[in-house]
Amino acid sequence: MSMSGDKIYKPKPVSGFPEWLPEVRLVEQQWLDHIRRVFESYGFCSIETPSVEELDVIAAKGEVDKEIYVLERLHADPADKKEARLALHFDQTVPLARYVAQHFNGLVFPFKRYQMQRVWRGERPQAGRFREFTQCDIDVINVDNLPLHFDAEMPAIIWEVLSSLPGMENEKIQLRISNRKIMYGYLQALGINAPDLITNIIRAADKLEKIGREEALRQIMDYVKDAKFEVTYHTDLNKQIGLFLAVASYRYKNAMELVVGTDEPLSGLGTLTKLHPELKNNELFKQGMTELTFVMDQLSHLPQNTVVADLSIVRGLDYYTGTVYETVFVDDPGYGSICSGGRYDDLASSYINKKLPGVGISIGFSRLFARLHEQGKLPVKSKSPADILMVLPSEERRALAAQTAATLRKRGFNVEMYHAPKKTGDQIKFADRKGIPYVWFPPFEDGKDHEVKCMGSGTQQKADPAEWNLDEKK
Amino acid sequence: MSMSGDKIYKPKPVSGFPEWLPEVRLVEQQWLDHIRRVFESYGFCSIETPSVEELDVIAAKGEVDKEIYVLERLHADPADKKEARLALHFDQTVPLARYVAQHFNGLVFPFKRYQMQRVWRGERPQAGRFREFTQCDIDVINVDNLPLHFDAEMPAIIWEVLSSLPGMENEKIQLRISNRKIMYGYLQALGINAPDLITNIIRAADKLEKIGREEALRQIMDYVKDAKFEVTYHTDLNKQIGLFLAVASYRYKNAMELVVGTDEPLSGLGTLTKLHPELKNNELFKQGMTELTFVMDQLSHLPQNTVVADLSIVRGLDYYTGTVYETVFVDDPGYGSICSGGRYDDLASSYINKKLPGVGISIGFSRLFARLHEQGKLPVKSKSPADILMVLPSEERRALAAQTAATLRKRGFNVEMYHAPKKTGDQIKFADRKGIPYVWFPPFEDGKDHEVKCMGSGTQQKADPAEWNLDEKK
Numbered sequence A, B: 001m002s003m004s005g006d007k008i009y010k011p012k013p014v015s016g017f018p019e020w021l022p023e024v025r026l027v028e029q030q031w032l033d034h035i036r037r038v039f040e041s042y043g044f045c046s047i048e049t050p051s052v053e054e055l056d057v058i059a060a061k062g063e064v065d066k067e068i069y070v071l072e073r074l075h076a077d078p079a080d081k082k083e084a085r086l087a088l089h090f091d092q093t094v095p096l097a098r099y100v101a102q103h104f105n106g107l108v109f110p111f112k113r114y115q116m117q118r119v120w121r122g123e124r125p126q127a128g129r130f131r132e133f134t135q136c137d138i139d140v141i142n143v144d145n146l147p148l149h150f151d152a153e154m155p156a157i158i159w160e161v162l163s164s165l166p167g168m169e170n171e172k173i174q175l176r177i178s179n180r181k182i183m184y185g186y187l188q189a190l191g192i193n194a195p196d197l198i199t200n201i202i203r204a205a206d207k208l209e210k211i212g213r214e215e216a217l218r219q220i221m222d223y224v225k226d227a228k229f230e231v232t233y234h235t236d237l238n239k240q241i242g243l244f245l246a247v248a249s250y251r252y253k254n255a256m257e258l259v260v261g262t263d264e265p266l267s268g269l270g271t272l273t274k275l276h277p278e279l280k281n282n283e284l285f286k287q288g289m290t291e292l293t294f295v296m297d298q299l300s301h302l303p304q305n306t307v308v309a310d311l312s313i314v315r316g317l318d319y320y321t322g323t324v325y326e327t328v329f330v331d332d333p334g335y336g337s338i339c340s341g342g343r344y345d346d347l348a349s350s351y352i353n354k355k356l357p358g359v360g361i362s363i364g365f366s367r368l369f370a371r372l373h374e375q376g377k378l379p380v381k382s383k384s385p386a387d388i389l390m391v392l393p394s395e396e397r398r399a400l401a402a403q404t405a406a407t408l409r410k411r412g413f414n415v416e417m418y419h420a421p422k423k424t425g426d427q428i429k430f431a432d433r434k435g436i437p438y439v440w441f442p443p444f445e446d447g448k449d450h451e452v453k454c455m456g457s458g459t460q461q462k463a464d465p466a467e468w469n470l471d472e473k474k
Helices: A022-041 A055-059 A078-082 A093-102 A149-163 A180-189 A195-206 A208-226 A237-248 A255-260 A269-275 A277-281 A283-298 A365-374 A398-410 A424-434 B022-041 B055-059 B078-082 B093-102 B149-163 B180-189 B195-206 B208-226 B237-248 B255-260 B269-275 B277-281 B283-298 B365-374 B395-410 B424-434
Strands: A052-054 A069-073 A086-088 A111-120 A132-141 A173-179 A307-309 A323-329 A339-344 A358-363 A388-390 A415-417 A438-441 A451-454 A460-462 B052-054 B069-073 B086-088 B111-120 B132-141 B173-179 B307-309 B323-329 B339-344 B358-363 B388-390 B415-417 B438-441 B451-454 B460-462
Touching (some): A022 A111, A022 A365, A052 A093, A055 A086, A093 A132, A149 A339, A173 A180, A180 A195, A180 A237, A388 A398, A398 A438, B022 B132, B052 B093, B055 B086, B055 B093, B132 B365, B149 B173, B149 B323, B149 B339, B149 B358, B173 B180, B173 B283, B180 B195, B180 B277, B180 B283, B195 B208, B195 B237, B283 B307, B283 B323, B388 B395
Parallel strands (some): A388 A415, A388 A438, B173 B307, B388 B438
Antiparallel strands (some): A069 A086, A132 A358, A438 A451, B052 B086, B111 B132, B323 B339, B438 B451
């Protein structure tokens, strides 16, 4: 395992662990700063949690089927056995739940927090799958009750974030919203209550866009047959499920469309209630319908088609209980959701004897960023955060150059000093290679002026380090 | 291991993995932003590397004696055996070396980078020891040669960073600098070349401040005896080592003191050369002396006593070859170094067939931050990044409140909306508990004005959301 001093160990990328060159990292920082700025503008506070949790904490919700990395000390000793095993977190929701329970008395509720950290999933290496990636989450947690307005605030914030990320301006994205109570209530009204069967139906509905209505219906009816489902107060289950899938196949632009339906004959929640009269008595269905309508109504100020109601959204087997969100590229929905979340009734019941409902949403930062990078859409420009390269005229004038750099730094500019009194042409070339936009020439002789060269325009003019501004470029 | 849904798993802190409440995290963000801003103002670019490296990479420098965490998938399968083992990085220097070798052709040299990430050391749990912590590193790497000016730039930047961190303004800190060539050269001149003996002498010198000159001398002479050291061209080893320890016991305020000595009879490099004439012929000693003098000279613009030359600084068994740095609290040097580093001749020889000298320094961020926090010295104020709490007058006026909040956000303010139309007193109390400095009242009736209350002064006055500014507080 260990290597001799002479042997060269040629490094190569580790599959699934992304790493960027400085010019790409510079854009990544812009993205992270932008996301943070928007989150904070809505009053979300930052928290960070350790990279690890005790395995018991991670396992408390029965989520151990995820591909979890546990830590082992290379030189473990027997005393370690006494300690709890530590595992890298695979999301930021489990750590949030633990954090809220542990620090309950130190927090003010509703607790609005954002969290932008790395998470780890020990997947088998394969192209396009990350094993370490950054997520940017916002969640609001309250005690006992959480107003539904927060369910509408989430997509509004996310829309603001995503639509103004550098390089994302021309991407068409769509937030798709549903409410799980609608599907659960509908199945309840049909008399379907067996958990396994519900799970299988949700799985099929989840794939609706990919496999189409007919195939989804066929799969569901197969599950129904397997489950030896007893017909209760309806005789035409096939038709009823088909109807739901029809309604779930539309994307409703606003609350009105969602309730009343569109030009298509089988669309809108109204269609369901009309054709299946029992629904009027199903509380869960009605509640889901009211909630989703409310959320859509609150989002009516966003540009058309950016937020739609889509009843096929269920977020797989996650722990959501009401509102659910997904976000897709309109031109490439098959890429999957880049930002997802939803409402949960009870965040931390595994850790604390309080009811803590919450709603949250998570940007899959690394996947989104890597995609834009691959497509050459990021505004990658400079290899350096420097605004100015300070030319070093000669060893004698180093102090003058350093002093000029210090003056400009005090005024808020980032200034890199060139390190050796090489030919001016070499120093300019260095600025060019790094993408530094201005080159500053301190006086090469006593009595001369400072000058600054704009690399973009090529112009060079006199400048005073105490007064010069970026505006002077032209 | 897994828990039933009903059982409560009471979470507790994991020893060595720090975590902060939102109000402390807010200050931590200010610290990180500040450090980043200073680093960037000198033209350092950011990089981040994966949290893991292949174990072979980490082991390439023979550093496996560190307490390394390796990753294991909880549900590993036999195919995993084919993959390289992954380990969490324990510093940012090994990843930097690997990064520079791997991306050599994509970088511009001298490569100035900063890196602010978490690192992990699988220490046994004990008070005050972190197993996960953040380091803030700057390094400059060049090909073949790296000008010595960079050795002086590092402490200047670090001084600027540390002396202006929020809460650090009144802390007396001191950067201590030495050059390893001086001690190595001196030992060489004494004829001491055996690696083991040198290692033991360095260890003793490293403890000089703690154990005192007499004890250090005693330990070293014991090692010399054990090593059956052959006397070559000197007969009074005891005196010569004692002399070195005397010189190494001073802290020289500037280059002049370092060379000429202070008022004390046995101080200054001049003393050594006078009393031990062979030194004039030792290239290593002379080089170290010249380099350290140069660095001290370049730092003469910093406040007196903030940077001193201290020949007892050797940085243990690390890989430094020239300049070395430590930073201590003057009132509590026993706390150890909060910021250390040095120059290395050849960063990445294990990974690439190029000579890449570098110099770097690393702030032990978490240790420093946790210390100031424990001592109650951090400016902890608010639990929220919000500047303004927007009062919700009534459900009917929610749209107006939301619109006012949006106007203020566009103008750069962070605005949290209160979530329910509760009594005004309750809403003000909420702002108070969160430490939000301003409370905004949209008109409660048509025709009335907006008003804003400054929580600090208690004053409340009319305000226009399109024009109001924080300056209006008073």
